[in-house]
Amino acid sequence: MTTLLIHNADAIATMDDLGHELRHASLLIRDGVIEAVAPAEELAHWQANADEVLQAAGHVVIPGMINTHHHMVQSLTRAVPSVQDSELFGWLQGLYPIWAGLTPEMVHTATQVAMAELLLSGCTTSSDHLYIYPNGCRLDDSIQAAQEIGMRFMATRGSMSVGESDGGLPPDRVVEKEADILKDSQRLIETYHDASEGAMIQVALAPCSPFSVSQDLMRESAKLARSFKGAGVRLHTHLAENDHDLRYTREQFGCTPTQYVQDLGWLGDDVWHAHCVKLDDEGISLFAATRTGVAHCPCSNMRLASGIAPTRRMIDAGVPVGLGVDGSASNDAAHMLNEARQAMLLARVGRAMQPAETREGRTFFGCDLGPAEMGARDALRMATRGGANVLGRKDIGQISPGKQADIAIFDTRSLSFAGGAVHDPIGALMFCASVNATHTLVQGRFVVRDGKLTTVDLGPLIERHNRLAQALANAAH
Numbered sequence: 001m002t003t004l005l006i007h008n009a010d011a012i013a014t015m016d017d018l019g020h021e022l023r024h025a026s027l028l029i030r031d032g033v034i035e036a037v038a039p040a041e042e043l044a045h046w047q048a049n050a051d052e053v054l055q056a057a058g059h060v061v062i063p064g065m066i067n068t069h070h071h072m073v074q075s076l077t078r079a080v081p082s083v084q085d086s087e088l089f090g091w092l093q094g095l096y097p098i099w100a101g102l103t104p105e106m107v108h109t110a111t112q113v114a115m116a117e118l119l120l121s122g123c124t125t126s127s128d129h130l131y132i133y134p135n136g137c138r139l140d141d142s143i144q145a146a147q148e149i150g151m152r153f154m155a156t157r158g159s160m161s162v163g164e165s166d167g168g169l170p171p172d173r174v175v176e177k178e179a180d181i182l183k184d185s186q187r188l189i190e191t192y193h194d195a196s197e198g199a200m201i202q203v204a205l206a207p208c209s210p211f212s213v214s215q216d217l218m219r220e221s222a223k224l225a226r227s228f229k230g231a232g233v234r235l236h237t238h239l240a241e242n243d244h245d246l247r248y249t250r251e252q253f254g255c256t257p258t259q260y261v262q263d264l265g266w267l268g269d270d271v272w273h274a275h276c277v278k279l280d281d282e283g284i285s286l287f288a289a290t291r292t293g294v295a296h297c298p299c300s301n302m303r304l305a306s307g308i309a310p311t312r313r314m315i316d317a318g319v320p321v322g323l324g325v326d327g328s329a330s331n332d333a334a335h336m337l338n339e340a341r342q343a344m345l346l347a348r349v350g351r352a353m354q355p356a357e358t359r360e361g362r363t364f365f366g367c368d369l370g371p372a373e374m375g376a377r378d379a380l381r382m383a384t385r386g387g388a389n390v391l392g393r394k395d396i397g398q399i400s401p402g403k404q405a406d407i408a409i410f411d412t413r414s415l416s417f418a419g420g421a422v423h424d425p426i427g428a429l430m431f432c433a434s435v436n437a438t439h440t441l442v443q444g445r446f447v448v449r450d451g452k453l454t455t456v457d458l459g460p461l462i463e464r465h466n467r468l469a470q471a472l473a474n475a476a477h
Contacts, residue, residue, distance in 0.1 A: 004029040004405075008040040009056035010412060011425040014399040015063050015384045017395065019377065021426060025060060029405040032198070032444035054205035058413045059438065062380065062427040063398050064124025064152075065336040065407030069236075069274040069295035069324025072114035072128045072142065073099070073107055076469040077329040088304050089244050090150045092169060099132050100174050100473075101475040104141045106468045111145035111466045112456060114334050114340045118325070119447050122408030122437035123336035124152055125387070125396055127324070128272070129236065131158025131208040132174055139188055143201060150447040150455045152199075152406065154190065154391055156236050157185045159221075161213045169211045169253070178217045181207075181383060185224055195231040197395050198404050198408070206236040211248050211259060218264045225270070232392055236264060236295075238275035242306035246278045254277025258283035259447055267292045272390045274324060275300075276314075284310065288318040293390035299333065300326035308350035310374050311343065311382075322387035337410075338434035340383040347374030357390040376430035405444035409435045422476060 006027040014020045014037060026043040028036040028050070036043060047053050074095075083094040111128065118126055130139055139157050146153035162168030163175040185205050193203040206222045207213040218237075225233040239259040240246060249257045258279065261267060271292030279287070279294075286296065296311050301463060314321050323343055325334045347373050388397025396404045412421035412428065416435050420428035438449035447455055 001031050003046070003049070004287060005043065005050040005053045006056050006061060006407070006409070007043070007047060007053055009059050009061045010421070011265060012037060012061045012399060013380065013426045014219055016398050016400045027399065027407070029444045032403050032405050032425070034399060034401055034403050036401060037270060051448035054439070056409060057413045058411060059409050060407050060412050060421070061399070061428060062122070062409060062429070063384040064396070064408050064440065064442065065122050065340070065383040066322060066391065066397055067118055067123050067325055067336055068272065068322035068387050068390045069297055069326055070114060070126055070128045070334065071130070071327030072111045073130060074327035074329035075113045075465065076106060076109040076472050078332045080329065087244065088242050088306060089169060089331065091304060096170050096174055098472060100171070101472050102132065102137050103135050104137050106472060107137050107141040107469055109461070109465050111142045112149050112461055114328060115146060115151045116453055116456065116458060116461065118149055118336055119440050119453065120436045121147070121149060121335040121337050122410065122440055124406035124408065124440060125150060125154070125391070126346055127154040127236070127391065129156045129158045129206050129239040131160055133176065133461065134174060145193055147199065148456065150442055150445060152396070152442055154202050156204040157188050158206040158208050159213060159217065160208050161217050166310055166449040173187045178214065178220070180308040181217065182224060185221065189228060189233055192425060193233060201230070204236050209238040210253070210257065211245070214321060215264060215279045218266060222265045232270070234261050234392055235271045236265070237273060239276055240278040240283070241275040242304065256280065256283065258286055258423050262286060263337065274326070275306065275309065275311045277301055279310065279314070283315050284314055284319060286313070291319040291320060293322065295324035295390060296321055296343060297324040297326040298346045299339055300330040303330050303332070304344065311347055320386065320389040321382055323383045339427065340379045341430050341434055343382060344374045344376060344379035344430050357415060376427040379424070379430050405441055407441040409439040411433060411438045427456040
């Protein structure tokens, strides 16, 4: 048995049910699980007894953040000039031909690059939505990369089965046969999915979107996932991302996106949808009633001009909402702390942009909550507990005894926090410029120590990634 004492932190944001915050506090970890969190003097005797002591004065400690939506292979196609100013459909059509050249080595390398960026930003758990499998690529390539780098991973078996010739958006050459998709989905669940507490690898099924898969595949995927009773195999897809997405669903299926997924059995506490920018009041109510989750992706939504998701209305209604950095070709970054900051700021702008209304003789311009539309603690909770709820995990997302020791630690003595952390070290994480974590722990293991990855050599990884990114681009021309 091994013990680690994180001692005398300036502040610990537990994100527990009551939102406790402790000043000058310590955290005791035993065998990868949190054993105690208390004022520093109560755990001071462990300085002489713990296997390792990390002095945390001048630091703030939070639960490891949880990323609920990503496309990690897109790290290879960041900032592609031809789609820098495109909206969703044009952006996809410009990138599908490039992604058709992906290889297993590219998937493995890009996954590690994306995870390295997340871990350095204080994110300890990530979902990934891999939905294109050319040239022998498999989800196994991503899972192996996660196991090597040490990130807790929700690997989703994405898929596309409806190509252009059948009225879908993707080119025919990048879609798969539905029987093959379902067979591989079952193989992946049986091989990798871990339903136990503290699981490092889980698998979800994730047909890509209404414009790239059939209704039959959606229904059969849900049936397959739920056939593993008690195993917690979840379902994921994109939904209501922008106006074109909305129009496609109405024209093809004669309904709203929420009605579409309701008919297919894709509502429930085992389902989460990405984006939901255009979710209407009926949709919000149905999501809340069924505890269907949402991955909110503010940076990507801004990058593609998709709109501003109604996150406050969702949260107030009882919808589980987490954060997603989304693919690194529609965000071009994977910094989880910055994603939380942007979520806070965008919610405030979104509220102010609502149309005016008159109530009781007074005119409101959509900003009666003002900046309180999304506070610093709201955003941090969305990045931690919110993500845990969306991914169906009760063992992560908070610093409480018995929970997994997934921890992010930030040095508040840096230039970015000057003049901020002295007033509110936890709030400063959201309001001040986003920095990397000093230490990141997964299951009590340092995967980032003193600002550097401990599990992979970052320099050669970046060099290999850039070489592969150039080769991928060259192959498309």
